[in-house]
Each structure stands twice: as structure tokens, then as C-alpha cells.
Amino acid sequence: MTPTRRTLLAAPLALAACDRFASAEPTPPNVPPLKPISPAPFGTAIKALQIDDPDWVALARANVSQLTPEWEMKMEYILANGLDRPNFDRSDRIAAFAQAEGMALHGHTLIWYSQGKEAFASLSGAAFDRAFDGYIATVAGRYRGKVRSWDVVNEPILDDGSGMRDCHWSARYGHDGYILRAFEQARAADPEAVLFLNEYNQESVPAKGAQFLKLVERLLKVGCPLQGLGLQSHLWIDIQPGVIAAFMREAAQFGLPIHVSELDCTLRTEDRLDFRSQAERLTAQSARVAELARAFAALPRAQQFAFTVWGLRDTDSWYRQGDKDDGKDEPLPFDSFGRPNPMAAALAAGFGGQ
Template sequence: MIDRRALLAAVPALAACDRFASAQDAPISAPPLKSVSPAPFGTCIQAGHIDDPAWVALARANVSQLTPEWEMKMEYIAADGLNAPYRFDRTDRIVDFAQANGMAVHGHTLIWYSQGGDLVAGLSGAEFDRVFDDYVATVAGHYRGKVRSWDVVNEPITDDGEGMRDCHWSREYGADGYVLRAFEKAKAADPEAVLFLNDYNLENTPRKGAEFLRLVERLLKAGCPLEGIGTQAHLDIEIPPGQITSFIREAARFGLPIHVSELDASLRSEGRIDLRSDRERLAQQTGRVRELAVAFADLPERQRFAFSIWGLRDTDSWLRQGDKDDGKDSPLPFTASGAANPMAAAIASGFQA
């Protein structure tokens, strides 16, 4: 069955790309994104952004929710080790900024497979429990009443979708067990926050998306206080049309709030010769981004939790950091100067479809 909305999505996407390809100095028209979003519109933030007046102005115009990009992760908060106080200085500053500007905060993240191994190295049993439980209780408790929601567990599924990741947490508590324990401790520490399970490539890799949803189903059956689904949406612009919509519809069957939590969409092609024109790559990017925005807007109102991009300006993106950056990728809705990219127009068009 042909999805009329998916078919029509190509029209504004190609129009935006034509403008970009034929006259790159011509302005792209897009309304403030928070003004057209059907839910809080968010972005990630680092504390240093608060010192950038241009970033602050762009955020105030477009954003109603903030996610700390890395300073609320274990690698920063517990960087001084078990015998030192946790570091809340930078994230406190972010939370204060959000409150002063009428923005919500989404906490990111309590337990992640890639962090914390140094804290629990050599520990087991009661000692391991103490570190795990104290970390979740202390961090979630510190921000009780100050954050709207939490990514309680981040990225539990393997890249290929074969199953759960093996990590220091799962080796102590079991593949599902560490997830259950984290949610239970987070709920006790901050009962009012909405608790999310968050992962990436759920739209890009159908096998991984299906495995993630099987985990959601197991957790709910086990009585886990899982209250929301977070899909990062680091989009592969080459995935087939309709694939994003299919995943969002499948995720929606649980009736849980859905957070598009870390949207970006690189124009680069890794590891192969790319013969596509700029226009073709932009058509793919804006088409997939618009499809995501339409699928999100089509959710029941109670399931539209938030729609967050992983950075405002292209130069803020993690995809534009490091030696491999050629300065040409445009994975976010705004240019380095804060002008709208075709992606911004695609998001707005999708919300208003």
C-alpha cells in the first residue's frame, strides 16, 4: 500500500535541495522549530555553549528542551573516582540555564555499557551493588524535580541486532538484569521523571530495531518501570523510503511516549567512493528527515514526548570533530552562522504535513 504522505515528502525535499544546489547563498526559509513542533523541540548542549551568545540566541529561538551532550555521563560525573565527590558543576550550570530560559531538561545518561568499567574493576557482590546503586540514586536524586526525564540505560543492543551487549554491567547482573536494576533504582530516586530506554540505528537497521523492541516487551512483562522509548535517529540517508515510518509505527504499539532523542543526518559516505551529486545527497537527507518528522507528528499526542536534534549548527556536531572533518558535511538544521539549512525546512515541513 502506497503511503501518500511518504510520496509527497519528496516534493518539498527536492525543492529545498534545488534551492541549495542552484544558489547556495540563497536563504532557506524555516520558522522557529519549536513554534511548529508537535512536542517539545530539543537539542544537546555542552556547558561551554552558554558562553556563546550566537548559540544562546539560536537556542532561545528554536528550542524548548535541552539534553546534556556528555557532561551528565558517568565519564565526567565520576571522573575523580569512587573516593571523590561526584562532579555536578557543569551540568548544574546547564540545568540552571534551562530553568532561566523556560526550557525542560532531559537527563542523559545514567547507565551506559561503554562507561564505568574503571569504577567497578575488581568488584563483585555487595561492593559492586553499592557502586551501581549509589551512582544511580545519587545522580538521579541530585536532579530530582529538575529534569523532565532520563535516559536510564543507553545503547543496550549490539550493532548487528544479534542481542544484548556484553559489558561489565551485564556480566554482573545479566543481560536484562542490569537494565531492570537501573530502572528500579532510578524510579526510586526520581519518581516523577519519565524513564527512557535509548538506542541508535533502530531505523537504519531493522534487525536491531526489532531486537530493541523485543527487549522493551520483555522489560514491560517483567514489571520494569520503563516509561518511554528513545530512538537516537542518527539517520543513514541511504535507507529506503518508508523504513523510518515502519519503525516508528512498530515502536508506537506499546503505547509509550517516544523521544526522537539525537537526530542528525550526515551527507558523507564512509568507506566508499561517492558518485552522488550534492543535490542527490541533499534529497536523500531531507527526504529521510522529513519522513521522520511526519511519522513523529502522526503519533497520538500522548506519545509525542519530544523531538531532539544532536546539535544546532553543523560545526557543533560530533560528526564535524576530529581530523577526518573536511568542513563540508551538513548534518544539522543550521549553518555555522545560524542560518537555516534545507534540513530545518524539511523538519518544519514534516511537522506541518
């Protein structure tokens, strides 16, 4: 969810060695590959360096039919050298890998409140407009025919749901205006791609979920070419039972395709007095993930766009990067050795309606 925390993949063997809990826990029995049992394309986030990891590639081939670049298709990377020198080396590599493996590609993301401020800082007026429109035309146009879909705008709503985020884009075009303009430019650049609005915590923060639905309603009312809803689903274990499914039903009211776009489920809590065992935390995680999978599987087939996890192995997760990693979190379907976690079993059960 933040650009600085999604760092590049460290050496797989070193991560596995640090994952001291992986071999101590039993592997759930008889968990099938996720790709064939998912009701829609099953996806994962990808970093370009993972293409060089044969273990990751083998795991992806068995379980994945769609890829989302985790960071290297974002503005922060593409414009690292400035507006006049866009950098597509890693996003091109991911696109070529997806094509070679017969996997769909979901573009992520064109416009995000947290990126682009430095690149656009010296621009104003018509020059700002040309750069905004030109960036979308260049990026979406480059991958026309290669991506299935785009997250056109990412995370426009405040965390507490009290309103829309102020950012350099909204300062020029207004809160809804920059979103509408981005979708219109994306539609012009790639008429065939399915265009998504992507957001997190709609399920777990009621005010944010309500704000998201109101935004979708406003955009559709003014003719925005919004075609799909991205529910990131960065879950945590203490979301109350039934809340995830209830929001999925609310989001489905628009009849638009729904993409579970960035699923992970951390075992961490902010309660220092939470003394639950690892097994108890995994049980709570399984319940939340299975509820999400069941809710997605219950959607009308036309609205089941894709189901994406934000990484395959625990050690690939942004939760497991940096010096705060204690080796205990298991936010993804597979452990560092590629063995199914309880989360994989929960997904399989949820997809099967159990």
C-alpha cells in the same frame, strides 16, 4: 554515540572560518523557528561551554524548549575523579541554564555499557551493588525536580542486532537484569521523571529494531518501570524510503511516549564510488528527515514526548570534530552562522505534514 568523539566545542569563530562551504549555498527561504511548529518540545544537545557563546544562546532561545546534556551528565565525566568524588560542575551549570531559560531538561544518561568500567573495576559482590545503586541514587536524586526525564539505560543492543551487548553491568546482573535494576533504582530516586530506554539504528538495521522491540516487551512483562522509548535517529541518507516511518509505527504499538532523542543526518557514505553532488545528497537527506518528522507528527499526541536534534549548528556536531572533517557535512538544521539548512526546511515540512 561514542564518548571520545563528542568533544568539547571549539572556538565558534575558528569553526566558522573553516566552514568554507557555508556561504556558498543558498539558505532555504521562509523557514520558521522550529520550537513553535514542533508537535512536542523541540530539543537540542548542549555542552556547558555553549552557554558562553551568545550566538548559540540566541539560536537556542528561538528554536529550543528542551536540552539534553551531550556529555557532561554521563558517568565518564561525573566519575572522572572516582566514585568518591563525583563531579557535577558542568551538569549543574546546564541545569541552571535550562531553568533560567524556561527550558525542560532531559537527563542523559545514567547507565551506559561503554562507561564506568574503570571506576567499578576494583568492586565485586555487595560493594559493586552498593556503588551501582548509589550512583543512580546520587545522580538522579540530585536532579529530582529539575529533569523532566532520564535516559536510564543507553544502547544495550549489539550493532548488528544479533543480541545484547556484554559489558561490566551485564557480567554482574545479566543482560536484562542490569537494565531492570537501573530502572528500579531510577524510579526510587526520582518518582516523577519519565524513564527512557535509548538506542540507535533501530530504523536502519532491521535485526536491531526487532531486538529492541523484543527487549521492550520483555522488560514490560516483568514489571520494569520503563515509561518511554528513545529513538536516537542518527540517520544516513541511504536509508530506504518508508523504513523510518514503518519502525515508528512498530515502536508506537506499546503506547509509550516516544522521544526522537539524538537526530542528525550525515551526508557521508562509506561508498568510495558515490559521486553524488552535494545538492543530491542534501535532497536525499531532506527526504529522510522529513519522513521522520512526519512519522513523529502522526503519533497520538500522548506519545509525542519530545523531538531532539544532536546539536543545532553543523559545526557543533560530533561529525564535524577532529582531523577528518572536510567542512562539507551538514548533519544539523543550521549552518555555522546559524542560518537554516535544508534539514531545517525538511523538519518544518514534516511537522506540517507535507
